Amino acid sequence: MNSFVFQNTTKLVFGQDQLSSLGQELKKYGSNVLLTYGGGSIKKMGLYDKVVAEVKNAGLELFEFGGIEPNPRIESVNAAAALCKEKKIDVILAVGGGSTIDASKFIAAGTYYDGDVWDLVVGEAEFTQALPLLTILTLSATGTEMNSGGVISRVSTHEKYGNGHPIMLPKVSFLDPSNTFTVNAFQTAAGAADILSHVIEQYFNLDTELDIVDEMMESIMRSVIKNAPIALKEPTNYEARANLMYASTWALNGFVRGGKRQAWTVHPMEHELSAYYDITHGLGLAILTPPWMNYVLSEQNVLRFKRFATQVFNIDSNQDDMKIAQAGIKALSDFLQNVLQLPGNLSLIKIDDTYFKEMARKACDDSEIQGFMTLTQKDVEAIFRNCL
Secondary structure, X not given: OOOOOOOOOXXXXXXXXXXXXXXXXXXXXXXXXXXXOOOOHHHHOOXXXXXXXXXXXXXXXXXXXXXXXXXXXXXXXXXXXHHHHHHOOOEEEEEEOHHHHHHHHHHHHHOOOOOOXXXXXXXXXXXXXXXXXXXXXXXXXXXXXXXXXXXXXXXHHOEEEEEEOHHHOXXXXXXXXXXXXOOOHHHHHHHHHXXXXXXXXXXXXXXXXXXXXXXXXXXXXXXXXXXXXXXXXXXXXXXXXXXXXXXXXXXXXXXXXXXXXXXXXXXXXXXXXXXXXXXXXXXXXXXXXXHHHHHHOOOOOHHHHHHHHXXXXXXXXXXXXXXXHHHHHHHHHHHHHHHOOOOOOOHHHOOOOOOHHHHHHHHOOOOOEEOOOEEOHHHHHHHHHXXX
16 A cells, blocks of 8 residues: 545535625635636526625625636636736635636636746646635536646647646635536536546556545445436436535545556546537546547456446446456446437547547657556557547
8 A cells, every 4th residue: 555645625515505604714815805607607596696695795895707618718817817916816716617616726826927827737837826715616527626626728729738736725615516406417417427537537546455445436436326317307306416516526636546556548638629629528538438448458457347347337246357347338338328318429529530649649748648558649549539
């Protein structure tokens, strides 16, 4: 078992009608608040009015920055960081899903950087300081509400990269499952696929000694598989939405990493898909994951796939190991396509092989991906083609 350090200081406020403490939590960090959000769905669902009322009742000065894109763009981050400097913002309140919160993390750090915030995204500048960030989550997917990372796009150059730093970890995150009642079926399904992908990327790793972490990951995946279909059929089912929301948080808050050696593979490939085609992140992950699994499955790692099949999908263990492993991959594919009703290949969303070679090169960062199985640029291109 490897040595490791786990520390996560985000305060979670979970449950319905918990915003009464929002003003007091914000007040701890100052009086000038920047409210960030996306396309305006928080106004349609009435959450915007509740948030504004709580902020103003606390005697705080409120500024706004809306319109953050689904794959947040560096132009928005730079503009909001400039606004923070101009208005002397003390604290940021991000209301939305992963895109809004990811962007807000870099807005928070970018406020203390004099250049293009893209420099922080790609690691060409050092993180020094960040504004305090509070979040109100409206989509169960990325886990960004309790981690210090984020992903930003630069559309002009087809680039999409993730980076992170402890200074961007949210101070407080308000998790009210009822705020996800109005999330449509597609986004609910894509969010569920996103949660599964986060766990899968950590589950298929180079170390398998920490039983409690493996069992927790299996539990999270089973919970998503159980509750996502319920949420799709009954959008206002509180228990189903609550389980998805908490699964999202624990899938990527650092706990299930458990010090295991790992390098993510599917996410770098998906970042190229959404950088070139601006697709929903969870959808790209859903399309890529089963073909990646089939590509890397071998006699050397078959027992890990067997455990996934038997513990997550309850596949009969009284078969040949390889058959069990393959049945587990098929069960995941069936869940994503037939239960969540997500498109199963790239052709269905009108993506062809035009940029595959270029995307593979960038996914490998001009080298290779040192993941569960080392993948060359040719390997990555082959997986893209297997997704057509």
